[in-house]
Amino acid sequence: MTPQLGQLITIVFRNGMQIQGEVLHWSETKSSIKSTTGAAIIVIQKTAEDILYYKFSNAKTDFEKLKDKPIKNDDDIKLLATLKSELNELEREEIRERLNVHEPSAIPTRQLGNSYGNIIPTIRSTEQHTTEKVSREASPASSELQNLFSKKH
Numbered sequence: 001m002t003p004q005l006g007q008l009i010t011i012v013f014r015n016g017m018q019i020q021g022e023v024l025h026w027s028e029t030k031s032s033i034k035s036t037t038g039a040a041i042i043v044i045q046k047t048a049e050d051i052l053y054y055k056f057s058n059a060k061t062d063f064e065k066l067k068d069k070p071i072k073n074d075d076d077i078k079l080l081a082t083l084k085s086e087l088n089e090l091e092r093e094e095i096r097e098r099l100n101v102h103e104p105s106a107i108p109t110r111q112l113g114n115s116y117g118n119i120i121p122t123i124r125s126t127e128q129h130t131t132e133k134v135s136r137e138a139s140p141a142s143s144e145l146q147n148l149f150s151k152k153h
Helices: 059-068 074-100 140-150
Strands: 008-013 018-025 031-035 041-044 051-056
Touching: 018 041, 059 074
Parallel strands: none
Antiparallel strands: 008 018, 008 051, 018 031, 031 041
């Protein structure tokens, strides 16, 4: 039994990784899956070699069919409860994936202050810096070093 286009599927790879999504294309050689959030498309290059097993999930359609059924017996009610818990788990996984791949949009910039002007005061330094060179007294060691390097041998 092969997955059909648009079917919700959970895939377990041989390395233990597990993904879930909607089938876009399926063949023994190459398959593509759309993530549950629709944010990514996963392409499986070697379907037959890479996949350990896959599981179909028709919980949404089965739940809707069973919910619309006018007369329900005990088995239908139990099945409704299990399908609802499965749908809740799918929703949790979808939210988890959205949180993991969330990319923040542009962060708005705010001007500090109010309509009367800027509330952050500008503080000016009392000390003024100039470009004048300050003369220093040369120590005897520095003059000896200067003479040592300035002489040519």
